[in-house]
Every structure is written in C-alpha cells, then in structure tokens.
Amino acid sequence: MKNTIVTIIFISGMLLNAQNKLNETLNLMPWPNDITQNSSNFLINSSVTISIHGNDQGRVRNAAVNFLRRLADRTGVFIDEGFPISNTNGTIVISFDSVSDLSINTDESYELTVNDKNIQLHAKTDVGILRGLETLLQLTSNNATAYYFPGVTIKDAPRFVWRGLMIDVSRHFHPVDVIKRNLRAMASVKMNVFHWHLTDDQGFRAESKVYPKLHELASDGLFYTQDQIKDIVNYAANLGIRVIPEFDVPGHATAFLTAYPELGSKKDTQYVIERNSGIFDPTLNPTIDDTYVFLDKLFTEMAALFPDAYFHIGGDENEGKHWDENEDIQAFMVANNLETNHDLQTYFNIKLEKILKKSEKNLMGWDEIMTPNMPTTAVIHAWRGERQGLPKGGALISAAKAGYNTVLSNGFYIDLMYAVEDHYNNEPIGDIQLTTEERARILGGEATMWSELVTPRTIDSRIWPRTAAIAERLWSKKEVNDVENMKLRLKDISYKLEELGITHIKNKDAILRGMTNNQDITALVDLSKICEPLKTYTRNEGGTEYKTYSPFTLFADACGTDAEDAFVFNKLVHQLTENVSNESLTPIVEYLKKWASNYAEFEKINNNPKVNALKPLSLNVSKASRLLLKSLQTKELSNEDRKDLNTSIKSLKEPCMDVELVIITSLEKLSQFSNKND
Numbered sequence: 109m110k111n112t113i114v115t116i117i118f119i120s121g122m123l124l125n126a127q128n129k130l131n132e133t134l135n136l137m138p139w140p141n142d143i144t145q146n147s148s149n150f151l152i153n154s155s156v157t158i159s160i161h162g163n164d165q166g167r168v169r170n171a172a173v174n175f176l177r178r179l180a181d182r183t184g185v186f187i188d189e190g191f192p193i194s195n196t197n198g199t200i201v202i203s204f205d206s207v208s209d210l211s212i213n214t215d216e217s218y219e220l221t222v223n224d225k226n227i228q229l230h231a232k233t234d235v236g237i238l239r240g241l242e243t244l245l246q247l248t249s250n251n252a253t254a255y256y257f258p259g260v261t262i263k264d265a266p267r268f269v270w271r272g273l274m275i276d277v278s279r280h281f282h283p284v285d286v287i288k289r290n291l292r293a294m295a296s297v298k299m300n301v302f303h304w305h306l307t308d309d310q311g312f313r314a315e316s317k318v319y320p321k322l323h324e325l326a327s328d329g330l331f332y333t334q335d336q337i338k339d340i341v342n343y344a345a346n347l348g349i350r351v352i353p354e355f356d357v358p359g360h361a362t363a364f365l366t367a368y369p370e371l372g373s374k375k376d377t378q379y380v381i382e383r384n385s386g387i388f389d390p391t392l393n394p395t396i397d398d399t400y401v402f403l404d405k406l407f408t409e410m411a412a413l414f415p416d417a418y419f420h421i422g423g424d425e426n427e428g429k430h431w432d433e434n435e436d437i438q439a440f441m442v443a444n445n446l447e448t449n450h451d452l453q454t455y456f457n458i459k460l461e462k463i464l465k466k467s468e469k470n471l472m473g474w475d476e477i478m479t480p481n482m483p484t485t486a487v488i489h490a491w492r493g494e495r496q497g498l499p500k501g502g503a504l505i506s507a508a509k510a511g512y513n514t515v516l517s518n519g520f521y522i523d524l525m526y527a528v529e530d531h532y533n534n535e536p537i538g539d540i541q542l543t544t545e546e547r548a549r550i551l552g553g554e555a556t557m558w559s560e561l562v563t564p565r566t567i568d569s570r571i572w573p574r575t576a577a578i579a580e581r582l583w584s585k586k587e588v589n590d591v592e593n594m595k596l597r598l599k600d601i602s603y604k605l606e607e608l609g610i611t612h613i614k615n616k617d618a619i620l621r622g623m624t625n626n627q628d629i630t631a632l633v634d635l636s637k638i639c640e641p642l643k644t645y646t647r648n649e650g651g652t653e654y655k656t657y658s659p660f661t662l663f664a665d666a667c668g669t670d671a672e673d674a675f676v677f678n679k680l681v682h683q684l685t686e687n688v689s690n691e692s693l694t695p696i697v698e699y700l701k702k703w704a705s706n707y708a709e710f711e712k713i714n715n716n717p718k719v720n721a722l723k724p725l726s727l728n729v730s731k732a733s734r735l736l737l738k739s740l741q742t743k744e745l746s747n748e749d750r751k752d753l754n755t756s757i758k759s760l761k762e763p764c765m766d767v768e769l770v771i772i773t774s775l776e777k778l779s780q781f782s783n784k785n786d
C-alpha cells in the first residue's frame with residue numbers, strides 16, 4: 109500500500125523530468141549501456157528482503173549482506189530481516205546461471221528491473237550480480253519523506269574486460285586495510301583488476317619463504333606476510349576483482365640486490381634500498397644461471413599465492429648502464445649474438461616466460477618488453493604514448509597491431525595530479541581503425557598510483573574520486589563523454605566512497621589540523637580550494653626533494669586536483685568577461701570578499717614553520733582580491749593600487765610550498781576587465 113501511494117506522488121513530475129534530464133537525475137557511475145526509466149518507484153522500507161537463486165551463493169551472499177548494510181546506513185531505514193524468513197521470493201530477487209572462475213573471460217553483464225513491487229536482478233554469472241548490486245545502490249534516491257529506487261530497466265555490460273588500478277607499495281608501503289578499502293571502492297565502480305606493484309628500488313614487500321632476505325633486508329620490516337597476501341587475494345575475489353602481482357625485473361631492482369647482491373650486474377657492490385625517486389642503475393645480471401635459478405624459485409613461490417593467469421614482470425626503464433660497464437656481460441652478448449641491450453633484455457624475458465609457463469602464468473610487462481623477438485604471448489602494458497613521442501595511439505595501438513594483448517595506462521597516471529577530465533577524455537581507441545582481431549587484443553586499462561609522494565594518509569585522495577571517472581571510461585560506451593555531466597555525477601559518487609572507508613575527504617582536514625596544531629583551519633581550507641599540488645613530477649624535481657621518510661602532511665598533501673572553488677570561480681569569470689553577464693558578478697564578488705579576508709583569518713592561527721611558509725600565498729591572495737573588489741565595486745583604482753594588484757598577481761604565479769594557485773588566469777582576466785571598465 110505504501111508503495112502505491114509513493115508511486116502516485118512521484119508519477120507526475122518525476123517521469124517527465126527524468127526522461128528529459130536522465131543523466132542528471134541519476135548518479136550512476138559508470139553510466140550503464142542501456143537504461144530506460146519508468147514511472148514507478150520502489151519504496152525502501154523495513155520489509156526489503158533479498159532472495160538469491162543460483163548455485164554457489166558465496167560471493168553473491170557476501171555482496172547482498174554488504175548491500176543491506178550499506179542501504180540501511182545510507183537511508184536510515186531499519187531493515188527488518190533482510191533475507192526472507194521462509195523459502196519465498198524477496199522483494200529484491202537475484203538470479204544467476206553460473207559461478208565465475210574470475211578471468212578475462214568472465215561475463216559481467218546484468219539486467220536490472222525496478223518497479224513499484226519488486227526488483228529483479230539477473231546475470232549470467234555471480235560477478236554480473238555484484239556489478240548490478242552496485243548499480244542498484246547508486247540508484248538510491250530520496251525526497252523529504254522517503255527513500256526509494258526509481259523505476260528503471262537497465263541492461264549493462266562493460267566495454268573493456270580489464271579495468272584496473274595499480275598500487276605501488278614499494279615507494280611507500282600501504283598496509284592491508286588501505287588495500288582493502290581501495291578494493292571496496294574499486295568494486296563500487298565496477299573495476300575488476302588490482303595490479304599490485306610489490307617490488308621496486310625502494311622496497312621488496314612480499315614475504316618470501318624461499319628467499320627470506322628479500323623481505324628481511326629490503327623492506328624496513330614493511331611487507332605483506334603470505335597469509336596477508338592470501339587474505340587480500342580472497343577479499344578481492346569476493347568482490348569480483350582479479351589480483352595481478354608485479355615483480356619488477358631486471359631494472360628497478362635495488363631492493364632485490366640489497367638482499368642478493370651476487371645477482372647484480374655491477375661487481376663487488378653493496379646495494380642499499382633507495383630512498384630517492386627516479387630511475388636507478390642496479391640491474392639483475394641476465395647472463396648468469398644463478399639469476400634464473402633464483403627467479404624460477406621465487407616466481408614459482410609467488411605464483412602459487414596469486415591464482416590469476418597473469419603475472420607482471422615489470423621490465424620498464426632499464427637503461428642498461430651496469431650491463432654496459434660489465435665486461436663479462438659484454439662478452440656474453442657477443443658470444444650469443446645479442447647486439448643491443450634490448451636484445452639482452454628480450455633474451456631475459458623469454459627465459460622468464462618459460463619459467464612462468466611452468467606455473468601456468470602469462471607474462472605481462474611494461475611496453476619496453478615489446479621488442480621484435482618478443483613472443484606475442486606476452487601482454488603489453490602500454491604506459492608510453494604520443495606524449496612520449498610514440499606514433500598515434502602509442503604503445504597500446506602498436507601492440508594490438510603487432511599481435512599482442514595489451515592494457516592501457518598511458519593517460520591514466522593519476523600520480524601526475526592532472527585534472528579528472530584529462531583522464532576521462534583519455535579514450536583508448538578513438539578514431540583509430542582496427543580490425544576485429546586487433547580491437548579484441550585491447551583488453552582495457554589501468555589507473556596507476558605510483559607512490560613516491562603518498563602515504564596511507566594521502567593515497568586515497570590521489571586515487572579518488574578521479575579513478576571513478578577512469579572506471580567509467582573503461583566500462584561505458586565511448587559516446588558517454590560529457591565532462592560536465594560526469595563531474596556532476598562524480599560529486600555524488602565521491603562522497604559516497606566515504607561509506608566504504610575511503611579517506612580522501614576527511615584526511616584533508618586532518619592534515620590541516622595537524623599543520624595548525626588543531627586551531628581553526630578555515631583560512632587554510634579556503635586556500636586549499638583554489639590551490640593544487642604541482643603537476644607531473646615537478647613537485648619532486650630530480651627525485652631528491654622527497655625521500656621515503658620525508659613528511660607528506662604538508663599543505664600540498666591537503667590539496668588535490670580539480671580544486672573546487674577554482675573550478676566554479678574560473679567558470680564565473682569566463683562568463684563575466686566573455687559575455688558581460690552581470691549575474692556572475694555577484695558570486696564573483698562573494699568569492700573575492702572571502703579571499704580578501706584570508707590573511708586576517710590566517711594571522712589568527714598561532715603560526716609555526718609549516719604554516720608560516722604559506723604566509724606569502726595568503727597575503728597575496730588577500731591583497732589581489734581586495735584590490736579587485738575595489739576596482740569592480742568602485743570602478744576605479746589608483747595607479748598605485750593597480751601596480752600593487754599586478755605585483756601580487758605576479759607573486760602568486762610562483763609556486764608556494766609545492767602548490768600552484770589555479771585562479772591566476774581568472775585574476776588576470778578580472779584585472780583587465782576592471783581596468784577596461786574603470
């Protein structure tokens with residue numbers, strides 16, 4: 109009865125509205141393949157129950173339990189039983205045909221129908237059900253008196269089979285809880301591959317019982333035990349996520365060689381784990397049998413921990429300096445007709461491929477492994493593209509055309525701190541013409557979270573929410589590409605990630621509280637909404653400013669990409685200066701007033717060195733805002749004031765404490781605009 113009343117209330121206004129502005133009324137991400145709305149609504153009340161019809165209910169039951177928990181918490185509805193007491197259908201009926209073994213062939217499609225009486229979710233596999241339950245949860249809507257699922261029919265399936273997130277746990281270690289919360293967030297946006305970058309120059313992070321010196325000597329004691337690895341792999345599998353380990357060889361090998369220097373290419377060297385960032389010379393020696401005996405035993409041990417069919421061997425950025433310097437290696441190359449270091453690395457990779465085959469693993473590596481003699485059984489992880497001088501489509505398209513399966517990360521480097529739209533617009537294929545076979549070799553993509561500049565406190569804010577937009581790029585149709593609309597939906601998706609334990613929002617204030625010794629942080633919060641950390645690797649020029657144990661609780665760590673006030677302000681200024689729309693003037697003035705008083709607020713904080721370093725930023729933001737206000741409001745500015753304004757804008761162009769002010773262009777536009785109108 110309640111359902112019917114609610115339905116009647118909703119029918120009139122909502123249906124029309126929803127059909128006209130479908131994308132804006134539903135905060136779905138990734139946007140589904142096919143969606144039609146109907147006029148009914150399913151009321152979320154205490155009698156919501158879920159019945160499950162399928163063979164093995166392990167993975168689905170776990171998802172249904174989590175669904176009920178999240179639904180109750182999100183809505184405040186006191187769900188009574190959750191599952192039907194007797195053997196009857198629930199109000200939410202889940203059915204699936206088979207249990208997936210989690211592979212690149214897993215069918216993740218689902219069909220979801222919501223009407224006023226019940227909800228049907230059907231999928232070919234249990235993993236499809238997981239994807240559908242996330243969609244249903246994202247549909248949760250409310251008015252002043254009730255929560256409901258809007259009536260829809262959704263038929264959905266991913267565009268790409270590989271939708272991953274790589275987390276580098278070598279540069280900075282990220283404990284089990286960090287990984288688990290990110291797995292939950294990944295599942296909430298239907299991502300299905302966790303690529304675990306376990307070794308690099310800065311640390312070896314997996315317990316090895318065969319070669320224990322690896323984790324004992326090359327991790328500062330920060331590593332995953334084998335039980336923890338198994339636990340994470342199981343946890344991911346329950347969420348329909350495959351786990352691909354990466355053991356980066358033959359370069360990026362300082363941690364390996366810290367433990368086993370005898371395998372290095374430079375003789376009589378004591379290697380120590382690296383504290384800086386960058387590309388380093390320590391490299392495994394590919395010409396000695398011991399290296400292969402070692403890798404055979406180690407990879408066989410590690411392969412047993414990771415049930416997935418793919419195993420990543422890195423292979424990137426080996427400049428071969430220690431190979432060039434080693435006479436024995438040079439002699440070996442001559443004796444074996446290996447002309448270049450690329451040939452030697454291919455020789456090494458082919459041996460690894462054979463080793464991995466014994467454990468039934470497919471070798472995957474960064475795109476440097478794609479050399480003329482590399483067998484096409486390898487999977488090419490394309491991290492370089494046109495920006496690195498490669499032909500159109502970058503390594504991804506070259507690999508697909510050369511016969512390799514391939515995964516894209518070029519353009520999905522979230523550690524570079526680019527705006528969300530950069531990643532969202534990173535269409536993998538675009539207008540490039542491919543044969544059916546070539547297209548089929550493009551498996552998908554991965555966001556890459558390199559961890560030189562992140563700790564467990566900040567990593568979430570670098571991954572999320574932008575990775576949700578990448579998830580949509582990889583799941584949804586190419587035509588789903590409206591940036592403004594994506595940003596609207598992302599706002600909602602972003603804060604809902606908190607429900608899964610993601611700390612990207614709350615840790616910002618925590619860092620600022622830490623900076624100020626728990627004083628009023630308003631002045632800093634306001635600045636953080638118009639500042640972004642320096643992009644690309646300019647924050648850590650040369651890789652030596654920040655080391656393993658540098659602080660990552662500075663102002664730059666509290667700032668993120670897509671600074672929210674800057675985004676709105678820049679848009680308003682554009683409107684004002686291009687169209688002379690007086691409507692934008694009022695909110696612009698409000699922003700300027702707020703910023704004009706920033707320094708007065710800032711001064712109230714009992715400063716310390718961390719905060720003091722921001723003084724010039726606060727001072728100049730205040731000064732520029734005050735003078736712009738004056739010129740906009742009084743329509744006149746003395747020559748001296750104008751000079752002062754120009755000087756403070758000029759100062760603001762200089763980065764301060766590794767952040768850049770991202771309203772500079774707008775301040776300049778306003779200055780010119782007010783000058784014209786003086």
Ligand code: ACM
Pocket residue numbers: 424425474491
């Ligand atoms: C890489 O960024 N070196 C794969």
